[in-house]
Amino acid sequence: MYAFDIETPTTIADAVAALKADEAQPLGGGxxxxxxxxxxxxxxxxxxxxxxxxxxxxVSVAGDTLRIGGATTHATVxxxxxxxxxxxxxxxxxxxxxxVRNRGTIGGSIANNDPAACYPAAALxxxxxxxxxxxxxxxxxxxxxxxxxxxxEGEIVTAVSFPIPQAANxxxxxxxxxxxxxxxxxxxxxxxxxxxxxxxxxxxGVFRWTEAEQALSSDFSADALKDLSVSADGMISDxxxxxxxxxxxxxxxxxxxxxxxx
Amino acid sequence: MTKVTMTINxxxxxxxxxxxxxxxxxxxxxxxxxxxxxxxxxxxxxxxxVHVNGKSVKSCTMFAAEADGAEVKTIEGMANADGSLNVIQxxxxxxxxxxxxxxxxxxxxxxxxxxxxxxxxxxxEVRVYLEGNICRCTGYxxxxxxxxxxxxxxxxAIAAE
Numbered sequence: 042m043y044a045f046d047i048e049t050p051t052t053i054a055d056a057v058a059a060l061k062a063d064e065a066q067p068l069g070g071g072x073x074x075x076x077x078x079x080x081x082x083x084x085x086x087x088x089x090x091x092x093x094x095x096x097x098x099x100v101s102v103a104g105d106t107l108r109i110g111g112a113t114t115h116a117t118v119x120x121x122x123x124x125x126x127x128x129x130x131x132x133x134x135x136x137x138x139x140x141v142r143n144r145g146t147i148g149g150s151i152a153n154n155d156p157a158a159c160y161p162a163a164a165l166x167x168x169x170x171x172x173x174x175x176x177x178x179x180x181x182x183x184x185x186x187x188x189x190x191x192x193x194e195g196e197i198v199t200a201v202s203f204p205i206p207q208a209a210n211x212x213x214x215x216x217x218x219x220x221x222x223x224x225x226x227x228x229x230x231x232x233x234x235x236x237x238x239x240x241x242x243x244x245x246g247v248f249r250w251t252e253a254e255q256a257l258s259s260d261f262s263a264d265a266l267k268d269l270s271v272s273a274d275g276m277i278s279d280x281x282x283x284x285x286x287x288x289x290x291x292x293x294x295x296x297x298x299x300x301x302x303x
Numbered sequence: 304m305t306k307v308t309m310t311i312n313x314x315x316x317x318x319x320x321x322x323x324x325x326x327x328x329x330x331x332x333x334x335x336x337x338x339x340x341x342x343x344x345x346x347x348x349x350x351x352x353v354h355v356n357g358k359s360v361k362s363c364t365m366f367a368a369e370a371d372g373a374e375v376k377t378i379e380g381m382a383n384a385d386g387s388l389n390v391i392q393x394x395x396x397x398x399x400x401x402x403x404x405x406x407x408x409x410x411x412x413x414x415x416x417x418x419x420x421x422x423x424x425x426x427x428e429v430r431v432y433l434e435g436n437i438c439r440c441t442g443y444x445x446x447x448x449x450x451x452x453x454x455x456x457x458x459x460a461i462a463a464e
Contacts, residue, residue, distance in 0.1 A: 049369070137435065138436075139416065
């Protein structure tokens with residue numbers, strides 16, 4: 042790693058102020074950033090750890106909305122959201138491995154927007170709102186492309202608000218070595234319709250499968266998908282699976298998610 | 304440099320560390336607690352697993368500065384007060400839960416977390432929980448057996464081949 046300093050502010054205001062320094066970068070749980078730094082793919086002058094910002098911690102429910110602080114670990118979401126939003130808690134409980142889940146955070150995952158990360162699928166399928174230090178961004182506008190989000194320089198994800206669905210499920214087909222999703226599909230059913238978001242598959246990062254959403258909104262069953270197909274255009278093709286294979290998996294995993302959501 | 308103070312295996316330790324100093328580097332290189340191993344250095348293998356505030360973390364993927372004020376426990380702090388092996392360590396010995404032994408410190412730390420969260424896990428739960436701990440000797444059967452035994456369960460039905 043190149044040399045840098047670490048600061049550990051305890052308030053959002055202090056974190057935002059610290060991030061104004063030249064080449065400063067926020068540090069969530071570090072489960073992606075630290076390996077990136079080790080590979081010398083980033084050279085910040087300063088890392089601003091968000092782990093001790095009290096207002097970015099924890100899970101709370103208000104009405105039909107689940108709010109998760111940006112610095113909340115996957116392990117905490119897995120346990121503390123299990124009652125209010127079990128589909129999301131199950132997703133969090135299957136990210137990485139137990140030690141990774143004790144460090145990795147929802148804000149870090151969402152801000153990084155890895156094309157194979159799990160949380161972006163949940164946020165997009167839930168129509169979540171990404172709360173930052175300056176504004177609120179709809180998930181539909183937040184995930185711009187592979188590793189790209191609507192966040193501005195120095196802007197941090199302070200919380201994510203999820204409308205709680207009537208039913209939801211996430212199905213992940215894991216790449217057996219990395220255990221990242223080769224294809225992951227999150228299906229969420231709301232009173233006003235169904236949303237389906239796909240991660241791992243597309244070169245553009247997480248996306249909504251709108252044809253499936255329409256079909257499932259009128260008939261919430263795996264059968265409703267039978268006449269649909271997913272184009273392999275723009276699908277990731279690598280040694281783990283061709284674009285055609287990923288496109289095929291999108292439909293299969295969507296069907297499984299619908300069945301499991303019930 | 305930042306000054307950090309933490310409790311490691313019950314003893315208070317203060318050190319000046321650079322921002323990029325990893326927790327595992329502080330443990331091994333500065334404090335000579337070399338029981339915590341670095342296998343992959345990419346947070347895959349789990350040989351560097353330690354407990355920070357009671358939770359398993361990969362010490363190769365956490366900065367020492369992030370552990371300021373924390374309670375850290377390493378494999379050196381796992382034995383009984385009289386120096387004898389604790390229940391989990393003894394079970395690893397009894398059931399031949401190690402071959403080369405490189406992954407063992409991480410396995411014991413992970414197993415300790417598992418049994419704290421889930422005192423009577425099923426064989427499948429043990430295998431799933433160890434997802435982030437890799438044994439390159441591939442000695443998983445006996446590791447699973449040792450953990451099941453440490454939880455006080457019958458291990459005669461677990462395949463050893």
